[in-house]
Amino acid sequence: MKVILLNGSRREQGCTYTALTEVAKPLQQSGIDTEIIHAVPTDEVVATVAEKLKTADGLVLGSPVYWASPSGEMVTFMDKLAAAAGAYLPHKVGAAVTSARRAGTTATLDVLNKYLQYHQMIIASSNYWNMVHGNTPAEVQQDKEGLQIMHVLGQNMAWILKCIEAGKKNGIAAPKSEPKVMTNFIR
Ligand SMILES: Cc1cc2nc3c(=O)[nH]c(=O)nc-3n(C[C@H](O)[C@H](O)[C@H](O)COP(=O)(O)O)c2cc1C
Numbered sequence: 615m616k617v618i619l620l621n622g623s624r625r626e627q628g629c630t631y632t633a634l635t636e637v638a639k640p641l642q643q644s645g646i647d648t649e650i651i652h653a654v655p656t657d658e659v660v661a662t663v664a665e666k667l668k669t670a671d672g673l674v675l676g677s678p679v680y681w682a683s684p685s686g687e688m689v690t691f692m693d694k695l696a697a698a699a700g701a702y703l704p705h706k707v708g709a710a711v712t713s714a715r716r717a718g719t720t721a722t723l724d725v726l727n728k729y730l731q732y733h734q735m736i737i738a739s740s741n742y743w744n745m746v747h748g749n750t751p752a753e754v755q756q757d758k759e760g761l762q763i764m765h766v767l768g769q770n771m772a773w774i775l776k777c778i779e780a781g782k783k784n785g786i787a788a789p790k791s792e793p794k795v796m797t798n799f800i801r
Pocket residue numbers: 623624625627628629630631677678679680681682683713714715716717718747748749750
């Protein structure tokens with residue numbers, strides 16, 4: 615099994631990356647492969663991630679808070695990825711995490727979670743909302759509660775992935791996706 619973790623920061627190895635690394639550790643300890651990808655919103659990187667999502671079992675969206683929202687880079691990336699790979703996401707396991715100096719975390723998580731919810735993903739949770747605080751990786755390392763949140767999230771995600779795998783082996787298939795009804799509020 616494999617989980618893709620997207621880092622939507624301009625900084626390839628900053629605070630968001632630090633948080634994602636903490637989510638990845640318990641996944642790896644459970645025998646699940648992980649790959650942290652810098653989500654630069656070029657068509658090339660989007661296509662690479664889309665290809666990987668065909669076979670991946672889980673997806674973690676990570677973004678710093680920029681102006682009380684996800685980074686513009688992450689929103690652009692996800693808008694493109696939803697078009698390119700939305701069909702590969704239903705009934706896979708998803709989670710969203712964020713990093714901030716201080717505020718805007720819950721609004722950021724709300725935006726990121728919408729991509730997971732629309733695509734019928736099974737959303738893993740932790741023992742708090744999935745955020746770390748800091749302006750540098752060293753500061754994030756001091757946020758012991760934030761690190762625990764990421765760790766517990768990774769553990770819970772691993773458990774859900776194994777439950778789904780066990781279910782499949784025992785004949786419990788995911789529901790068949792229905793054709794989408796879109797009424798645009800008019801007709
Ligand atoms: C353009 C920009 C806007 C930011 N806006 C906020 C904000 O609204 N609230 C906040 O708490 N931190 C804000 N920050 C700080 C970052 O969220 C924080 O440093 C984060 O941990 C950086 O993660 P990264 O190292 O993965 O980029 C902002 C940073 C930048 C560069």
